[in-house]
């Protein structure tokens with residue numbers, strides 16, 4: 399790695415080497431010393447047993463399905479049960495192997511210079527999966543909403559049709575028909591959209607562990623917000639997702655769901671309370687991502703618990719010639735519509751990581767709420783427009799809210815009265831060398847960040863000057879650096895940096 403040829407940094411030693419030539423522990427020793435070994439072993443065993451059980455169920459059901467005398471209804475139920483058993487079998491196998499291999503690698507690299515490197519690739523692989531699955535999910539969902547809003551519902555339609563649509567894409571002509579209820583015969587290859595949602599959620603949940611929970615001390619906890627232990631912070635994060643889902647699901651089961659406007663208002667209030675609580679318990683960045691994770695969980699759970707089961711019930715009724723229960727389609731439709739509005743806020747939150755001026759601001763909870771409501775407003779305008787209703791004011795108000803927000807939180811609105819006290823480079827550099835180079839150096843001494851994060855290093859005056867505006871953003875305006883304030887930076891030190899940068903970031 400590029401760090402090896404560099405001289406040792408000002409902070410001195412290389413992490414974790416006291417100097418004496420002690421032999422490194424072997425793999426077996428490291429494995430036995432691992433505090434979570436037995437928990438992991440138990441989970442892997444559990445997954446293995448469930449793999450065997452589901453395999454057994456699936457085989458049994460295949461046997462039963464061979465009976466030609468089954469009624470349509472029974473056949474449908476057995477087929478559904480079998481496909482669930484097969485999916486569960488595959489999932490047990492996949493996660494069992496993943497955990498086993500992942501843990502084996504973890505034990506091998508933990509505490510070595512390979513740890514940060516391996517975590518980065520793991521992060522990349524899972525994040526990649528997450529983004530691809532998310533694009534497929536949201537892409538399909540936007541496409542169907544577009545379809546629904548743009549169907550020709552009046553001209554030249556057969557009786558059984560609700561609408562149709564001609565489209566041209568990628569050099570081909572496409573013709574789509576939507577049925578009023580269901581076709582008389584349910585076609586054999588019937589395409590379902592569900593794994594996109596499940597994989598987005600599973601990969602997202604894994605990312606929470608890889609990125610946030612694996613380094614909870616620096617990423618979840620901010621001692622200036624609340625003095626929590628990493629375990630407490632993680633419990634709050636996961637708890638907020640469970641509570642948030644239960645509240646939302648309760649709202650959907652109550653009469654409130656019949657009044658769309660009130661439902662939206664109560665939903666926004668509840669989200670506001672949760673966001674406020676999280677931003678006052680966790681670091682800004684972790685609070686944001688957990689609000690996003692909660693909203694994403696609601697979306698995926700809507701697919702899993704309501705939309706897919708309702709669709710299954712509809713297909714079953716159509717196959718067995720029973721009357722269709724219209725309330726099922728309606729319930730699925732409501733949840734689908736909620737998902738549609740939640741999409742834009744979730745995508746913003748997932749990107750917010752790159753924008754410390756949002757999550758790092760002291761009013762971060764309000765900023766998140768304004769962006770969430772305004773982006774749902776933009777989606778609302780767009781949905782109405784697709785249906786031929788033009789409500790320009792919805793768009794104008796939403797965009798105006800975003801512009802006003804960006805002005806309200808800009809540095810121009812902050813007081814700079816103390817900027818005049820002169821500060822020279824030596825003083826600013828002393829702060830950086832005391833609080834930043836543990837990570838941002840060619841030779842970091844931090845236990846987690848063994849390579850300079852994002853390649854940002856502050857070893858020379860030129861490197862510091864080149865990054866002055868970023869230092870202002872992360873260490874002065876937002877307190878998002880040092881990460882989790884791991885190196886204990888004080889407000890006075892932030893002021894020193896602020897003065898030096900506002901006075902032109904001059905080198906001697």
Ligand code: HEC
Nearest residue numbers: 833834836837851852854868869872873879880881884885
């Ligand atoms: C504990 C390790 C750690 C310490 C100490 C630390 N940082 Fe960082 N820094 C990181 C990590 C990890 C990232 C990348 C993730 C992110 O942007 O939040 C980062 C990113 C940054 C970035 C953004 C770089 C980019 O390309 O977006 C800046 C600027 C920065 N740090 C400045 C500072 C300053 C100034 C200090 C000292 C006051 C400091 N950091 C102390 C770990 C640290």
